[in-house]
Amino acid sequence: MSTSFVITCLGIGVLxxxxxxxxxxGGGVVMVPAFVMLLKLPQKTAVxxxxxxxxxTALMATTQNARSGxxxxxxxVITAIxxxxxxxxxxxxxxxxxNETLTRIFGTxxxxxxxxxxxxxxx
Numbered sequence: 001m002s003t004s005f006v007i008t009c010l011g012i013g014v015l016x017x018x019x020x021x022x023x024x025x026g027g028g029v030v031m032v033p034a035f036v037m038l039l040k041l042p043q044k045t046a047v048x049x050x051x052x053x054x055x056x057t058a059l060m061a062t063t064q065n066a067r068s069g070x071x072x073x074x075x076x077v078i079t080a081i082x083x084x085x086x087x088x089x090x091x092x093x094x095x096x097x098x099n100e101t102l103t104r105i106f107g108t109x110x111x112x113x114x115x116x117x118x119x120x121x122x123x
Contacts, residue, residue, distance in 0.1 A: 047102065
């Protein structure tokens with residue numbers, strides 16, 4: 001493992017951690033494209049690696065946000081149940097899709113939601 005590889009991973013981690021905490025995303029918005037472009041990971045590996053990183057990232061940010069009283073636990077629990085069940089199936093679908101298809105889906109989702117938020121001026 002080279003020094004530049006470690007520094008790149010650390011940089012991706014810093015940026016994705018800050019974005020995750022400030023924007024309520026798991027950091028995948030930053031990590032997936034960075035893993036593909038900077039580390040040359042295939043899209044499927046980038047997605048799977050990002051999901052593995054989201055667990056500790058979300059726990060750390062949730063700890064801080066819960067202390068501040070920002071977490072709506074009713075929404076969190078109900079949504080977590082459905083998200084967890086369908087994430088299991090989504091991970092199965094990941095195996096059936098090409099890296100190109102996944103890249104297009106990811107890019108489309110980012111653009112559509114990003115434009116909507118920019119144009120409406122609210123989340």
